[in-house]
Amino acid sequence: MTKLRLAIVGAGPAGIYAADILLKAERSFDVSIDLFDHLPAPYGLVRYGVAPDHPRIKGIITALRDVLDRGDIRIFGNVRFGTDLTLDDLKQHYNAVIFATGAVHDADLRIPGIEAAGSYGAAEFVSWFDGHPDYPREWPLEAESVAVVGNGNVALDVARMLAKHADDLLPTEIPANVYDGLKASPVTDVHVFGRRGPTSVKFTPLELRELGELRDVDMVVYDEDFDYDDHARESVAGNKQIMVIDRVLQSWRAREVGQASRRLHLHFYAKPVEVLTDASGRVSALKYERTRPDGQGGVVGTGEFRETPVQALYRAVGYFGSPLPGVPFDEKHGVIPNHEGQVINPDNNEQVYGVYATGWIKRGPVGLIGHTKSDAMETIEHVINDVGNWWTPASPSEASVVELLESRGIRYTTLDGWHALDEHEIALGEPEGRARIKVVDRDEMVAVSRRE
Template sequence: MTKLRLAIVGAGPAGIYAADILLKAERSFDVSIDLFEQLPAPYGLVRYGVAPDHPRIKGIITALREVLDRGDIRLFGNVTYGRDITLDDLKKHYNAVIFSTGAVHDADLDIPGIDLHGSYGAADFVSWFDGHPDVPRTWPLEAASVAVIGNGNVALDVSRILAKHADDLLPTEIPDNVYEILKASPVTDVHVFGRRGPAQVKFTPLELRELGELNDVDMILYDEDFDYDEQSKAAVASNKQVMVIDRVLQQWRQREVGQASRRLHLHFYAKPLEVVSDGDGNVAAYRYERTAPDGEGGVRGTGEIREVPVQAIYRAVGYFGSPLDGIPFDKEHGVIPNHEGQVLRSGDNERMYGVYATGWIKRGPVGLIGHTKSDAMETIKHVINDQGNWWAPTDPSEQAIVDLLEARDVEYTNLDGWHNLDQHELALGEARGRTRIKVVPRDEMVRASNQLAAPVAD
C-alpha cells in the first residue's frame, strides 16, 4: 500500500488537529506523520498565547495531549524550520508538508508616537507573562496609568493581567520572574479603548465576565457610551452573544465604585490618533478622536479630540504571521497565499505542489482555537486528494530525519521529553504548594526534557 510521509511544521492546535484528522480520515494509503516545533514543548498558542488564569481555555491541552499520546505521531521539538531543517530536506524525506506556524507578532498600528519608549505590542507582553523562552525575562512595568488599544480578547487578557493583583495569579502556572515583576507594578489605572461601541466589540462574554471578577479592581464605564443607536439596539436584541455582553456591561454600570485600589476603565467610540510624547521620547498620553455610530454598524469621526494621560500603551490590534524560507508570503495580510490550504506560488498563483497550510498562517489571526479544527479538515481533504501531486522523496525512511538532525547536532526533544518537562514543572509547583511552575529558559527546558539536569526552579 502507498504510504504518505507527512511533515507538519508547527505543533500548536492547528498542526495537531491536522495530524489527528488525517489519521482518522478515510483513505487508501498508510500515513506516517512527523511534527516539527521550534520550541522545546508542544501546544503553541495554548501554552504561550493564552493568559495563565484561563484554566478552562487551557483545558484544550487535555484533548491535544490525547492525540499525541496515542503514539502514532512523532514530535521533534526545539527544531527551527529554515535553520535546522530546510524545504529541500523536507522534499528529500517526505511526500508533503503542512505549515501551521501561526501568527505570533503584533500587527502594526500606524499612528504618530507608536514607537515611543513605553509603547508595546500586546503579543510581546503575552509571550512574556506566558514564559515564552525567546523573549526577555524582564518587563518594564513602571506606569501608574496604562492604555490598551483594542476591543478583542487579547486586549482583555492584557488589561486583566495588568490590573490584576499578582498574588491572585499564584494558583496559576505563572513563572516566578513574571510574578515578581507584576507584584512590584505601580499600576492604578488601566484604560481600554475601542473605536466602536459596546454592541460591536470583538471579545467574548467569557473574557468579559472574567474582568468583572477581579479582586480589588473597580470597573469604570461611561454613560455617554451607552446611548445606543438603532443598529446597536437591533444587535443586542437579535444576537445572543451581544445580548450577554450588554447585560454584563449594564450590570457593571450599576456597581458602586471608589473603594478599590485599582481601576479598569472601558472607553468606547475612541479612534486612535496619536501617542503623545513627554518631550524626552517617553509616552505621556493617548490622544483619540471621539467617534459616533454611522447607522450602518460602523462609526464616523466627530471631530472631538480627547487625551488621557498615561505612561505606557499596549496595542492589541491583531496578530501577524511571519515569512518562511522558500515559501510564498503575503506581506499585506501576513499569511501564506493559498486556496483552501493548497499553497500558491508568488507571481502566477499556480499550485506549489506538496506544500499546504493550516491555522492562522493560512487564514489570518481570526476565530477561536476551536475554529482551527474545521480549518484543518479543509486542508487535509486536499492532502488526501492530491496524491498524484505529492513529492517523490529519495529517502523517506523514518530513521533518515533522525540521522539528519543528529548529524547537524540539533538538540531536539521528543514526546517522551515533553512528558519529562511536564512532570518537572508539576514537581516544581508541588514543592511550592502550586499546581505548576512553568520553566522559562530554553536550555533548562531542553535539559529537563532530556533529563540532563536536576530540577531547577525558574
C-alpha cells in the first residue's frame, strides 16, 4: 500500500486541523504526519494571539490537545523552516508539505507619521502581552492617552488590555513581566477610531459586550455617531449580530460617565489621516477626518478634520503573512498563491507539485478560527487526489528526519516536551491561585520541554 509521509509547517489550529482531517479522511493509503513549528510550544495564535482574559476562546486549545494527544501526529517544535529545515530537506524525507504558517505581522497603515516614536503595531503588542518568546520582555507603557486605530476584535483586545486594571488580569495566565508593565501604566484614556459607522464594525458582540464589563472604566460613545441613515437602520433590523452590537452601544449612550479613573472612547466616522508628533518626534496627536454615510454602507469624507491628543498609537488594521524561503509568495496580499490550497507558481500559473497551503497564509487573515476547518478540508482533498504528483523522497523513514535534526544540533521539542512545559506552567500558577503562568524565555521553554 502507498504511504503518504506528510510534513505540516505550522502547529497552530490550521496545521492541527489539517492533520486531523487527513487522518480521518477516506483514502487508499497509510498516512504519517509530522508537524513542525518555530515555537517550542504548539497552538500558534490561540496561545500567542488571543488576549489572556479570553478563556472561552482559549477553550479551543482543549479540542486541539485532544487531537495531538491521540499520539498519531508527531510534533517537532523549536524548528525554524528555512534555516533548521529547508524545502529541499522536506523533499528528501516527505511526499508533500502543507504550509500553515498563518499571518503574524501587522498590515500597514499608510498615513504620514505612522513610523513616529510611540507608534506601534497591534500584533507586536499582542505578542508581548501573550508572552511570545521572540519579543522583548519590556514594553513602553508611558502614555496617559492612547489611540487604537481599527474596528475589529484585535483593536478591542488591545484597547481592553490597555484600559483594564492589571489586578483584574491576575486570574488569567498573564506573564509576570506583563502584569508588572500594565500595573505601572499611567493610562487614563484609550481612544478607538474607525472610519465607518457603528453598524459597520467588525467586532463580534461578545468582544464588544466584554468591554462594558471592565471595572472602573467608563465607556464613552458620542451621540453624533448615531444619526443613522436608511442603510444603517436596515442593517440593524435585518442582521441579528448588528442588532446586538447596536443594542450594546445604545445602552452605553444611556450610561452616566465621569466616576471611573479610566475611560475607553469609541470614535466612529473617524478616518485617520496623520499621526502628529512633538519636537522630539514622538506621537502627540492623531489627526482624522470626519466621514459620513454614503447611503450604500460605505462612507465619504466631509472635509472636517479633528485632532485628538495622544502620546501613543496602535494600528490594528489587520494581519499580513510573511514569505517563506523557496516558496512562492504574493507580496501584495501576503499569502502563498494557490488554487484551493494547491500552491501555484505565479510566473506561469502552474501547480507546484507537493506543496500546499491552508489557513491564513492560504486565504489571508480573515474569518474566525472555526473557518479554518473548512479551509483545511479543501486543501486535504487536493492532497489526497494528487497522489500521482507527490514527491518521491530518498529517505522517507520516520527515523530519518530525527537523525537529520539531531545531526544539525537542533534542540527540537516534542509532544512529550509540550506536556512537560504545560505541567510546569500550571505548577507555577498554583501557589498564586492562577490557571498557569507562562514561561516566556525561549531557552527556558526548551530546557523545560527537554527536561534538561
